[in-house]
Amino acid sequence: MSEQSESDDAGLSAARFHEVVQELGRPVLSASDAARILGVSQATASDLLDTLADAGRIERVDVSGDPVVWYPSDLQSFADREHVIAFPDRRELVVEHPEQFTRAQLAQFAHLVDSTRDGAYIYRIREEDIWQAPYDHLDGLLRTMRSVLPERSPHLEEWVERQWTRARRFALVTHPDGYTLLSASSPDLMGNVARQKLEAGEHLRADVSDTESWVNDDAVGEVKRVLYEAGYPVQDQRDLETGDPLDVDLTLDLREYQAHWVERFEESGSGVFVGPPGSGKTVAAMGAMASVGGETLVLVPSRDLAEQWHASLLEHTTLTDEQIGEYHGGTKEIRPVTIATYQTAGMDRHRMLFDERRWGLIVYDEVHHVPAAVYRRSADLQAKHRLGLSATPTREDDREKEIFTLIGPPIGTDWSALFEAGFVAEPEVEIRYVPWGDDLSRNEYASAEGHERRQVAAMNPAKVDAVRALLDAHPDQKTLVFVEYLEQGRILAEALDAPFISGEMRHGERGVHFRAFRDGERETLVISRVGDEGIDLPNAEVAIVASGLGGSRRQGAQRAGRTMRPTGSARMYVLATRGTTEEDYARRQLRHLASKGVRVTEGDAPGFEEGSEGEESGNDDADFDDRDDLDAA
Numbered sequence: 001m002s003e004q005s006e007s008d009d010a011g012l013s014a015a016r017f018h019e020v021v022q023e024l025g026r027p028v029l030s031a032s033d034a035a036r037i038l039g040v041s042q043a044t045a046s047d048l049l050d051t052l053a054d055a056g057r058i059e060r061v062d063v064s065g066d067p068v069v070w071y072p073s074d075l076q077s078f079a080d081r082e083h084v085i086a087f088p089d090r091r092e093l094v095v096e097h098p099e100q101f102t103r104a105q106l107a108q109f110a111h112l113v114d115s116t117r118d119g120a121y122i123y124r125i126r127e128e129d130i131w132q133a134p135y136d137h138l139d140g141l142l143r144t145m146r147s148v149l150p151e152r153s154p155h156l157e158e159w160v161e162r163q164w165t166r167a168r169r170f171a172l173v174t175h176p177d178g179y180t181l182l183s184a185s186s187p188d189l190m191g192n193v194a195r196q197k198l199e200a201g202e203h204l205r206a207d208v209s210d211t212e213s214w215v216n217d218d219a220v221g222e223v224k225r226v227l228y229e230a231g232y233p234v235q236d237q238r239d240l241e242t243g244d245p246l247d248v249d250l251t252l253d254l255r256e257y258q259a260h261w262v263e264r265f266e267e268s269g270s271g272v273f274v275g276p277p278g279s280g281k282t283v284a285a286m287g288a289m290a291s292v293g294g295e296t297l298v299l300v301p302s303r304d305l306a307e308q309w310h311a312s313l314l315e316h317t318t319l320t321d322e323q324i325g326e327y328h329g330g331t332k333e334i335r336p337v338t339i340a341t342y343q344t345a346g347m348d349r350h351r352m353l354f355d356e357r358r359w360g361l362i363v364y365d366e367v368h369h370v371p372a373a374v375y376r377r378s379a380d381l382q383a384k385h386r387l388g389l390s391a392t393p394t395r396e397d398d399r400e401k402e403i404f405t406l407i408g409p410p411i412g413t414d415w416s417a418l419f420e421a422g423f424v425a426e427p428e429v430e431i432r433y434v435p436w437g438d439d440l441s442r443n444e445y446a447s448a449e450g451h452e453r454r455q456v457a458a459m460n461p462a463k464v465d466a467v468r469a470l471l472d473a474h475p476d477q478k479t480l481v482f483v484e485y486l487e488q489g490r491i492l493a494e495a496l497d498a499p500f501i502s503g504e505m506r507h508g509e510r511g512v513h514f515r516a517f518r519d520g521e522r523e524t525l526v527i528s529r530v531g532d533e534g535i536d537l538p539n540a541e542v543a544i545v546a547s548g549l550g551g552s553r554r555q556g557a558q559r560a561g562r563t564m565r566p567t568g569s570a571r572m573y574v575l576a577t578r579g580t581t582e583e584d585y586a587r588r589q590l591r592h593l594a595s596k597g598v599r600v601t602e603g604d605a606p607g608f609e610e611g612s613e614g615e616e617s618g619n620d621d622a623d624f625d626d627r628d629d630l631d632a633a
């Protein structure tokens, strides 16, 4: 711990005092309260507090004459109000009860490392975080940092400035004669870094001056990767191809933050729009298409998303159906605007997809889904405009280097405008604990092991009544019920008289149910894991996760995102069987979601409230390894 938050013989810091208040859970404390929490004698605690009060950092009130104190109950919230503790030496931040906006600000320059049980979130500021910080000028980045950090740290700011500069030492530019130049901010960097690390011939064709080299056009991706790995991310300022002309306009007005995204994309030519699910990234991407005005290849993670994109393009642009093609397992059309799945685009036998037309823009939707094969192919697409879309900061993606070098850096999101415009409804997520439906299941659970044990807990028959009670609590609200297991999906679909959308259902039939859901003819759908991504049902107001949260934490965020639509309060319920590993697992998964801007509460499932014959709380299992993937449905 740095000096900031340690109580040592030099004194008790204001930050540490605040931590003691939080730990105590009330806004006023006595010397004996502080002594117990700090682990010192009452006399020492009293001296430490006096010192802090004498320095004017805290207030002291003598109540010896009348020892009972009262305070406004809303002051209680002070104990669980947002609080940031900085450890500048380690470039680490601990943030307690962070607001969603604070998390959005932090996502601009820091990396979420983990969240603790009592609601604190740990961020770290790495080199890459500063390299990718979406700001035009350093003082914009420093302003954001100062708005979040409790106190200025000149030492930390100097480090940030060094990393900021490092990421602007090399640039790729287009020479007036049309060829690509690598330019360095000094002869030394060109001589001792670029010309040492890069191969003459393969990467660099000729030295043009002591700070410029002619770059092989088909080695641009490699040049960026090599210099990024050497600690020098390259700014890509080249003129990019616009491909064969495509005349397309939007048929709706962009919101302020979307127009900002498109303007920034026009300036840079490549990059990633980062915004919460439902914030309008797809529509903004159509704005980028209109701005580039060139034939466009859109890459998406699933056929459902391809169909969604197709419908959205027809709904929000002047494109005709003849101009739009889909390219995946179901259909193979290559047209001026083609929407392909990553899976198909990554296959060697479909390589002509990239070369058959002169694309001006490649759009990578949900960039955390781009497979290695498509990244490899993207190395040959460096002459085109490249746009990524992502609901989570690209830095939290295990392919952040590929995203940065082969697609582009994050493009600044005007979070204030986005939040003020209310286009992000922060979903409330409620864990609802369900007791065993019968002794048979409880005994089956007790004697099962591993996956089977998890499945028995997940498929607790009492969950059917819990889902019914939740649906009754939300009459006339469109609800998605997510399941991990096919058998559970079928049981619930029958009990609720609702369709069960799973990988076994043909795409055409899925489309029928999605349209009925969207048009209000159907209020409930039961969905297997096939729905984790790509179910873009904008008016899903409630989500019920009947089992698990999917094997990956990101799926949990995606599922919450599916109810995070601009439709007022979006809610998400997660059912977990009391006294089983599901209880722990749900809590851990949702703590992660909480760090994504989601309010999380816990309680008994409706119909099983206090006083029911519910199980004792807590569970007797060894901690459940949450990396295990639950059986796919």
Ligand SMILES: Nc1ncnc2c1ncn2[C@@H]1O[C@H](COP(=O)(O)OP(=O)(O)OP(=O)(O)O)[C@@H](O)[C@H]1O
Binding pocket: 252, 253, 254, 255, 258, 275, 276, 277, 278, 279, 280, 281, 282, 283, 284, 391, 536, 538
């Ligand atoms: N400028 C706009 N004007 C009106 N409606 C908009 C606008 N931008 C987006 N929308 C609507 O908001 C919803 C979400 O938009 P969009 O699909 O672009 O968000 P997204 O961020 O791509 O969502 P996801 O992350 O789930 O893919 C859509 O129904 C879309 O029609």
